[in-house]
Amino acid sequence: MASLYYSSTRGAGERVTASQAVLKGLADDGGLFVPETIPALPDSLENLAKLSYQELAKKIMGCFLADYTEEELSYCIEGAYDEKFDTPSIAPLHQVGSEYFLELFHGKTIAFKDMALSVLPYLMTVAAKKNSLQQKIIILTATSGDTGKAAMAGFADVPGTGIIVFYPKDGVSPVQEKQMVTQTGDNTCVIAIRGNFDDAQRAVKKMFSDKKLAEELLSAGYVFSSANSINIGRLVPQVVYYIYAYLQLMNKGAVRAGEQINVVVPTGNFGNILAAYYAKKMGLPVKKLICASNRNKVLTDFFATGVYDRRREFYLTSSPSMDILVSSNLERLIYEIAGCDAAATKAFMDELSEKGLYTLTEEMKARLADFCAGFASEEETAAAIKKIYDADGYVIDTHTAVGAAVLEKYRAETGDETIAVTASTASPFKFARSVLHAIDPACDGHTDEEQFADLERVSGVARPAAIRELETAKVRHTGVTDEAGMEAAVKAYLGI
Numbered sequence: 368m369a370s371l372y373y374s375s376t377r378g379a380g381e382r383v384t385a386s387q388a389v390l391k392g393l394a395d396d397g398g399l400f401v402p403e404t405i406p407a408l409p410d411s412l413e414n415l416a417k418l419s420y421q422e423l424a425k426k427i428m429g430c431f432l433a434d435y436t437e438e439e440l441s442y443c444i445e446g447a448y449d450e451k452f453d454t455p456s457i458a459p460l461h462q463v464g465s466e467y468f469l470e471l472f473h474g475k476t477i478a479f480k481d482m483a484l485s486v487l488p489y490l491m492t493v494a495a496k497k498n499s500l501q502q503k504i505i506i507l508t509a510t511s512g513d514t515g516k517a518a519m520a521g522f523a524d525v526p527g528t529g530i531i532v533f534y535p536k537d538g539v540s541p542v543q544e545k546q547m548v549t550q551t552g553d554n555t556c557v558i559a560i561r562g563n564f565d566d567a568q569r570a571v572k573k574m575f576s577d578k579k580l581a582e583e584l585l586s587a588g589y590v591f592s593s594a595n596s597i598n599i600g601r602l603v604p605q606v607v608y609y610i611y612a613y614l615q616l617m618n619k620g621a622v623r624a625g626e627q628i629n630v631v632v633p634t635g636n637f638g639n640i641l642a643a644y645y646a647k648k649m650g651l652p653v654k655k656l657i658c659a660s661n662r663n664k665v666l667t668d669f670f671a672t673g674v675y676d677r678r679r680e681f682y683l684t685s686s687p688s689m690d691i692l693v694s695s696n697l698e699r700l701i702y703e704i705a706g707c708d709a710a711a712t713k714a715f716m717d718e719l720s721e722k723g724l725y726t727l728t729e730e731m732k733a734r735l736a737d738f739c740a741g742f743a744s745e746e747e748t749a750a751a752i753k754k755i756y757d758a759d760g761y762v763i764d765t766h767t768a769v770g771a772a773v774l775e776k777y778r779a780e781t782g783d784e785t786i787a788v789t790a791s792t793a794s795p796f797k798f799a800r801s802v803l804h805a806i807d808p809a810c811d812g813h814t815d816e817e818q819f820a821d822l823e824r825v826s827g828v829a830r831p832a833a834i835r836e837l838e839t840a841k842v843r844h845t846g847v848t849d850e851a852g853m854e855a856a857v858k859a860y861l862g863i
């Protein structure tokens with residue numbers, strides 16, 4: 368693939384290289400960059416199965432990031448997937464009975480966001496060099512809890528970059544909040560907002576497409592970019608681990624090359640599952656992509672009815688990283704099922720922001736057959752944690768449990784017993800209180816420290832370094848604002 372270009376889902380004609388798409392994050396017209404074609408798997412499954420995670424990542428990411436040289440990609444991938452991960456396999460597959468959990472939480476901040484955000488700073492600084500960018504890159508990010516920390520862990524003290532993170536003050540777990548407000552690095556800034564993730568994401572997107580603000584930044588020597596999954600540099604590294612999961616199943620003898628599997632993804636912003644969809648389009652033998660939501664089940668309703676309707680009550684749940692009503696990456700799927708019709712995609716997105724809903728055509732709805740969607744209530748989520756713990760002693764986090772609960776319901780409703788891989792998106796230590804409550808409500812009322820000890824006892828797993836570090840970490844960030852004050856906070860931090 369000598370040249371693969373990216374264009375915007377809202378199609379003002381902008382056509383950029385992969386490295387330019389990584390640098391910009393969002394297209395000028397407010398759309399998302401999509402590859403003009405999805406590349407095919409670069410080799411046979413049998414040959415790919417012999418590769419290490421890093422070797423596979425080079426091959427797969429190379430298919431998408433066509434203007435990066437092999438040396439550049441090696442530099443990025445070797446730098447990202449090293450001892451920062453606490454297991455050499457990077458993304459191990461854990462078997463519980465006949466179920467498989469793809470553990471994506473072995474990086475620095477113990478959530479799956481590390482899989483992409485450990486490599487994004489490398490992809491971005493290489494892209495800056497390739498494109499002779501003179502300005503300092505300011506990463507502006509809205510987080511539902513995990514992206515912000517993982518992005519800061521990746522970008523802290525990276526020369527030529529700065530990072531500003533907004534998180535919903537009352538919408539993250541205690542560990543998530545502590546991880547963020549104690550972030551070190553001279554180029555990091557964390558601000559809590561009075562509002563939810565959707566409020567933060569909307570304001571960030573607005574700042575990205577504000578031409579006047581862009582000019583002010585430019586004259587002060589800055590450009591914005593994004594570490595959210597709207598950045599193609601987030602999505603591409605996520606394609607790798609779905610393929611890796613399949614190859615691990617082959618190597619274990621659990622599937623024959625070519626045999627189909629189902630993939631279950633606990634979903635919020637629709638980034639992780641979109642990466643699985645890209646893996647399927649590359650030729651990975653996947654039957655159904657099962658989109659699992661918590662009580663904020665806008666996506667479940669969307670797949671059932673073809674109507675995306677965000678006008679509904681917003682709930683805070685035990686899986687806060689999925690408390691989202693406007694799933695940004697769905698726009699990339701809409702573009703795809705609209706037959707790559709950018710004008711139609713733009714019309715749907717305009718309807719969503721003006722009226723709060725849109726309705727797919729019958730033809731588009733028929734193209735959603737790769738997907739299946741379901742949701743789990745708080746009770747079902749807790750029951751899934753307990754059931755898997757009782758069966759095997761294995762402890763999953765609340766987000767992963769949403770996936771496990773939805774898979775169980777899917778199997779009961781469809782009778783489809785195809786072997787399934789569930790993306791395990793966070794370490795249970797990150798959501799210790801909810802996880803322990805599910806296993807043994809007698810643990811309620813324990814202090815944070817007691818909870819970590821409880822969890823070590825019940826799971827037989829020592830607390831990860833990310834938790835140990837919090838014990839002595841100092842609070843460094845105390846800013847709070849409301850949605851209306853976000854732009855002023857950014858300007859104040861940058862001194863413009």
Ligand SMILES: *Cc1c(COP(=O)(O)O)cnc(C)c1O
Nearest residue numbers: 513635636637638639688792793
């Ligand atoms: C971000 C996140 C999700 C949701 O992933 P999306 O790509 O936004 O759909 C699920 N679980 C955890 C733990 C997360 O951090």
